[in-house]
Amino acid sequence: MMGPAHSLSGAAAWLGVGAAAGAAGYQMPWPVLVCGALICAGAALAPDLDHKSATISRAFGPLSRMVCDVVDTLSHAVYKATKMRGDSNRSGGHRTLTHTWLWAVLVGGGMSLLAVRGGRWAVLGILFVHMVLAIEGLLWRAARVSSDILVWLLGATMAWILADILDQPGNGAGWLFTEPGQEYLWLGLPIVLGALVHDIGDALTVSGCPVLWPIPIGRKRWFPVGPPQAMRFRAGSWVELKILMPAFLLLGGIGALGALGYV
Numbered sequence: 001m002m003g004p005a006h007s008l009s010g011a012a013a014w015l016g017v018g019a020a021a022g023a024a025g026y027q028m029p030w031p032v033l034v035c036g037a038l039i040c041a042g043a044a045l046a047p048d049l050d051h052k053s054a055t056i057s058r059a060f061g062p063l064s065r066m067v068c069d070v071v072d073t074l075s076h077a078v079y080k081a082t083k084m085r086g087d088s089n090r091s092g093g094h095r096t097l098t099h100t101w102l103w104a105v106l107v108g109g110g111m112s113l114l115a116v117r118g119g120r121w122a123v124l125g126i127l128f129v130h131m132v133l134a135i136e137g138l139l140w141r142a143a144r145v146s147s148d149i150l151v152w153l154l155g156a157t158m159a160w161i162l163a164d165i166l167d168q169p170g171n172g173a174g175w176l177f178t179e180p181g182q183e184y185l186w187l188g189l190p191i192v193l194g195a196l197v198h199d200i201g202d203a204l205t206v207s208g209c210p211v212l213w214p215i216p217i218g219r220k221r222w223f224p225v226g227p228p229q230a231m232r233f234r235a236g237s238w239v240e241l242k243i244l245m246p247a248f249l250l251l252g253g254i255g256a257l258g259a260l261g262y263v
Helices: 003-023 030-043 046-050 055-059 062-082 101-138 140-145 148-167 185-203 238-259
Strands: none
Touching (some): 003 030, 003 101, 003 140, 003 185, 003 238, 030 101, 030 185, 046 062, 046 101, 046 185, 055 101, 101 140, 101 148, 101 185
């Protein structure tokens, strides 16, 4: 899928989690609901770190382009080192390592550990990166025609405001994980969810997605998981733009109402 659809699906997924958490007795404070939705929207772009033309490759200027080059090279190397006889030869690393459940869990776990051990500046850094990505994804056209510096300033402002709100008692720094020293441990959850939602979205397209790696399926370790070919669509097609994106908006709205206790 394209960036805007990925980000919308990520935000909708976290709002749905908020509704489910509330029903299970783990009510999200509204700052966690809002912040998590934005983080998840940004994280839903992150698996395309292996794609030099993706939205994320442009989000932070030369730095993100350099990171994309490194991740693409690493992903291709891992693919070649672990592929089985049934896996095809590839010339690049797109839709390989970063499009797996294992990558999602490792990155999300790493961000949780960083948030807990790194203190306020680590939390601000995590929020800043994901706020910028959320802006790039959710406000795609506006972000494209605006200055990168303006997007970064908006992302930094959002990160600072959200961190201040979350730090206030009862606003969610210790949501779900309540023991002393576990503040912001939950920050990794929307990051994991965003990456997995991205993978599921890509699995619906023509090429499928190897989300189950390194679990082998048949003669392939990088099996492109997806529905039957007749049910798949091309990225950017009318199915994505006219059906899926409105559906994500609707589901996200229902999830938000459920999380806030209105339905």
